[in-house]
Amino acid sequence: MNQEERNKNILRKYIPEAAIDTIAEWIYKYNFKLKVKKSRSSKEGDYMSPHDGKNHVITINYDLNKYAFLVTLIHEIAHLTTWEKYKGRVNPHGSEWKSEYSRLLNYFLTKEKVVSEEKKIFPKEIFIALQKHMQSPSAASGSDLNLSRVLKKYDTDSETLLLERISVGTQFRIANRKTKHSSEIFIKGEKRRTRFKCIHARTKREYLIHALCEVELIT
Secondary structure, three states, X not given: XXXXXXXXXXXXXXXXHHHHHHHHHHHHHHOEEEEEEOOOOOOOEEEEOOEOOEOEEEEEEOOOOHHHHHHHHHHHHHHHHHHHHHOOOOOOOOHHHHHHHHHHHHHHHHHHOOOOHHHOOOOHHHHHHHHHHHHOOOOOHHHOHHHXXXXXXXXXXXXXXXXXXXXXXXXXXXXXXOOOOOOOOEEEEEEEOOEEEEEEOXXXXXXXXXXXXXXEEOO
């Protein structure tokens, strides 16, 4: 088995089948190392430019569903292609990155319009959300609440309770993430763009927590 086939076998665990050939081709074309990481509360993926003789490295959280994994991977590959063109001389999420991200994402969306149903990558509602997302791509897919909501529908646990769905004043814990605050109790406050101002029940400190953060109610 050659390296391309090994890459495809690994990708099969994380992205939709119909996207495997293209992503395997891009791994070879752009010469990057893909690392699947344990869940990180601060980010879903990241990109590291070449240094000390090493090639590009992209890391993605292992627990993303296949569609979220693919969208995050495209986001990070766009950082790679932007670096190749500008060598770090531009804003990481500036117009140059947005152009690259839109170009790579549009490659998939354009194909979706002409292939048969069995060869499509995205469910219709994700496809529509991505078309809207591409019009003004943000620094993180999590900043696009509409896209994030649609992607979360395809998580294995479809019964997940999100912060935006509980009432202001409700006490909660952060669910499923091992962070320094995961066992702490918070009180939901008012909304600030894509986040809610929440009060730490013990210290009374304020925290801005993402609207789509998974939570557990305090009973």
